[in-house]
Amino acid sequence: MLRRIAELTLRRARALLLLTLLAVAVMGAVGSGAFGKLQGGGFEDPDAPSSRAQTLIDEKFGGDHNLVLLVRADEGGLRSPAAERAGRELTSGLKAEAQVTRVSSYWDRGGAALTSKDGTQALVLAHVKGDSTTVSEHAEDVTRKWAGDRGALTVRAGGPAALNNDVTQQVSGDLAVAEAIAVPVTLILLVIAFGSFVAALLPLAIGLIAILGTFAELYLLGSVTDVSVFAVNLTTALGLGLGIDYGLLLVSRFRERLSEGDEVPDALRTTVRTAGRTIAFSAATVVAALAALLLFPQFFLRSFAYAGIGVVAIAAVAALVVVPALLAVLGHRVNAGRLPWADAVRRPEAPLWGRLARTVMRRPALTALPVLAVLLLAASPLLGASFGTPDERVLPEEAESRQVSTALREDFAGNDTDAVRVVTTGPVAKGPLDAYAERLSRLDGVTRVQAATGTYTDGRAARPGPAEAALGREDAQLLTVTTGLEPKSGAAQDLVETVRDVPAPGGTEALVGGTDAQLVDSKRSIGDRLPLAVGMVVVTTFALLFLFTGSVVQPLRALALNTVSLTAAIGAMVWIFQDGHLSSVLGFTPMPMDTSMTVLMFCIVFGLSMDYEVFVTSRIKELHESGADNRTAVVHGLSRTGRIVTMAAGLLAVSFFAFATSGVSFLQMFGLGSGLAILIDAVAVRGVLVPAAMRLLGRSAWYAPKALRRLHARVGLDESAPGGTDGAGASGREDVEKAEKERASAGV
Structure with a gap:
């Protein structure tokens, strides 16, 4: 072909x-x-229970409160006439917005619970309609209109809708900056490289x-x-x-x-x-x-x-x-x-890489063990890694939605925006619903439970008000389980599982949602599929490298070394972004590793590492098939490909490292981790560990059982002419002859 x-x-x-x-x-x-x-x-x-719960809540109850307006009175407190007028105007204005439903305000009847512990701040909660894309746009329009200085009140916007909008806006701006840095630098380096x-x-x-x-x-x-x-x-x-x-x-x-x-x-x-x-x-x-x-x-x-x-x-x-x-x-x-x-960059040989390969081939253990020890040390923080999903901490501290989230957590008792939501899939009679809510309210960590039958605290019920009455429908019931636990903490996630273990009322299914339930389901969804994904990568990579090399040892060697470099890079990211080292330099808040971004980084970096593996192995294989012994093939192959791999890796790493300028921590982690992994692979693995492994493996590096050798002869892609008389074969023989002369003159 x-x-x-x-x-x-x-x-x-x-x-x-x-x-x-x-x-x-x-x-x-x-x-x-x-x-x-x-x-x-x-x-x-x-398909997760929390997603199904959110769908039911959106369809039957007008959605959760996803926009939080945090209100502070400038003078005279929240009860001053000016603050009252401004607050009621804010509440009525939000209710009139076409894209807003379920407005709950401190200035509504029964809204006293929406005030801070010290009474200086109040909340106005709302649901902004829209899908995953339009809800951010609608939230931006609403907050632009209603947040800021409103006479006697100062209004700041938070909640999931505002937070997602802030993350999207921050990421968009940061990526524009990253590309403005990376593209010119890359162009300059391209001219230098070529x-x-x-x-x-x-x-x-x-x-x-x-x-x-x-x-x-x-x-x-x-x-x-x-x-x-x-x-x-x-x-x-x-x-x-x-x-x-x-x-x-x-x-x-x-x-x-x-x-x-x-x-x-x-x-x-x-x-x-x-x-x-x-x-x-x-x-x-x-x-x-x-x-x-x-x-x-x-x-x-x-x-x-x-x-x-x-x-x-x-x-x-x-x-x-x-x-x-x-x-x-x-x-x-x-x-x-x-x-x-x-002339220097056009020369096919890179003397530095040839000398490095020759040194490693002479003393493989002495050169490889220190490198391997450093990489394993870098990987060791993975033993203490924890994983989560993005929250307000991924944003800079000056971001308004993050400030609102911090105020909700620190200044308000029983924050409803982080509550566990339980929705039934069918109708429930008053008696079973009452018993179910009482049982939930007795769980450790639960502050109160709101249901259509009332508000429950430690198994005791208070009569329902307008807010509770809105939680009931003929075909479904919604319960709000408010906790005093740190959102997304281990205890909060354990509570989600405990709530799910409570038998649902009235023979229905009770779907548990909310931010903590979403975290539990996200980790489970990715964790359940991760072994299959890793297995798929390993099997397909092994098969492709076998077809490429004709050896069963080379794919195993490549998979092992790629795993070392990848775990070292991810371990370094745990040390930096979870444990908090360099947080003052990069300006982020330490938090658990982002599950999705870590999986994404694994797949992308693994693929790029195999990219460089094929670059190096192709030249070594070409020399080996032209008659060179293992040592000559490796030394001369690396001297011909080392510069290409390091140039390519360096140029690509620039693009990823530019993401470290972002103000969003998960983007910083992805860029810094990917760039570091690429450089580790290009320098430490290709320059030291590959020649050391090839030296230790010797002739067995190209081993394959007879049946597989016959299979490779039939289906492996080989573009050499029979007998090795084409240009590729001639090139390989010339390289072998040159390498043999160099070895003889150097006394190798």
């Missing part, structure tokens, strides 16, 4: 480039509509095609299913990163063959057959890792699979078809616009 692609690009280069321009124009036109199709939210499992302005443009061509094509894909998917707006950011970062990876590999190999004296057609054929094979397998391994995200029910995670798989596949096609066509047209002009250091 790759041979046919090479011949096609040689014969029809200009026609292919013209078709590419037309395709890019179409993808750009279609993809421009993607942003209107994408949604916020998507962190919950739609040593030529013309060559540096080729990765950008891959990245542009991949990004526009994925935007078009997201538009189509967003028209038929839920897709997260955050998928856009992965598309841009991964599209540019893979463009750099694939562009570096292709251009470096093409230049190498030209420097060895090949004519342009021969250089292109060899480049497509060798580097093209590497790119095909590399893309497949990244896709395998990202496909595991499809197993999770949260559309936030699935969206990254949609975007990631699309951008990888399109980038690989662009690299295998468009770039060869460009190289066929450019020929030796690929080196046009050379910079003073161009």
Whole structure:
């Protein structure tokens, strides 16, 4: 297949480039509509009990209070005439808003409970209608109109709707800043890495095609299913990163063959057959890792699979078809616009990497054990890791919605906004409902229970008022279980499980919702599917690497080393973001690791690590198949690929590290962790642990049972001509002969 692609690009280069321009124009036109199709939210499992409870509450009771207006009187207190007038005006104005329902106010009859412990602050609660995307927009409109200075009152907005809007706005602004930093830096580094302005443009061509094509894909998917707006950011970062990876590999190999004296057609054929094979397998391994995200029910995670798989596949096609066509047209002009250091970066050999590999191969234990010890030490905080979901603490302390959440927790007794919600799926008679509410009110940690039959405290009931009466319907009952527990704490999560263990009243099903129940269900939903996702990644990666190498040992070695580097990076993030080290530098509040972002980081980084694994192993395998012994293949293979891998990793890490400038802690964690993992893999693993493992494994590194060797001979992708007489084989033999001379002169 790759041979046919090479011949096609040689014969029809200009026609292919013209078709590419037309395709890019179409993808750009279609993809421009993607942003209107994408949604916020998507962190919950739609089939979880808490999600089903929320759906019932929205349908039958007008939704939970998701907007909290925290009110403070400027002078004279809340009971002053001016404050009374302003408060009633605020309450009536909210009730008149088309997108607002279920307004409960301190200034309503029976609203005395909505005041702070010291009596200086009051609450106005409301439900803002809308789905996961529009509710934030509606909340922003409402708060812009009703929050701020209102004469005798100062009003601040909080609650889930305002919090989600603040997070979305903060993330959008932060990502714009991150891209404003990363893109110029990346462009400068690209020119430095390629040593030529013309060559540096080729990765950008891959990245542009991949990004526009994925935007078009997201538009189509967003028209038929839920897709997260955050998928856009992965598309841009991964599209540019893979463009750099694939562009570096292709251009470096093409230049190498030209420097060895090949004519342009021969250089292109060899480049497509060798580097093209590497790119095909590399893309497949990244896709395998990202496909595991499809197993999770949260559309936030699935969206990254949609975007990631699309951008990888399109980038690989662009690299295998468009770039060869460009190289066929450019020929030796690929080196046009050379910079003073161009000769150094164009040399195929990287002496530093060759010397490092040679040193490690001589003393594998002495060089590898210290590196392995440091990585295991970095991974050790994982033993104490705890996981949760985002809350107000992910925002900077000056964020208004975070300040409101803090005030609710510290200044108000029995905060209803963090209450456990229990909704029945059918009608319940007064007697069973009364008994059920009494039993819930006796549970440890419960402050009170509100139901249609009254308010219950320690099993004692008070007569229902207007607020309680609204909790009952003929076909369902809603109970509010208020606690004095820290939201999202272990005790709060245990209480959710305890409430769920209480038998439902009247033969119905009682669905438990609220923020603590959502956390419990989210952790369970991801945790239940995580072993299957990890197993899927391991099995597919093993199969692909076997097809690539023909060995059963190489996939096991790659999986083991990738696990070490990945756990080291995630362990470092636990040490920083959960344990609080560097919090004063990065400006975040320590909290449990974000479950979804940790899973996302695992899949993306694992895929990119395998990307670099394929880059290095491909050259080592090529030398090995050309007759080199294990030591020669590793040393010479690393000297030819080490610079490419470190350049690619460094350029991609810049894009991820730029996220550390964010004011949202989970985005900081994702960017810093991903960038660190990429650098650990490119330097410590590829530079030290891979040659050490290959030295210790020796000839067994390429072992496979006879049956599997026959299978690989039939289905493994091998673009070498029989007998190794093609350009790739000649290149490999030249490398072997050169390496043997170097070994002889060095006395190795």
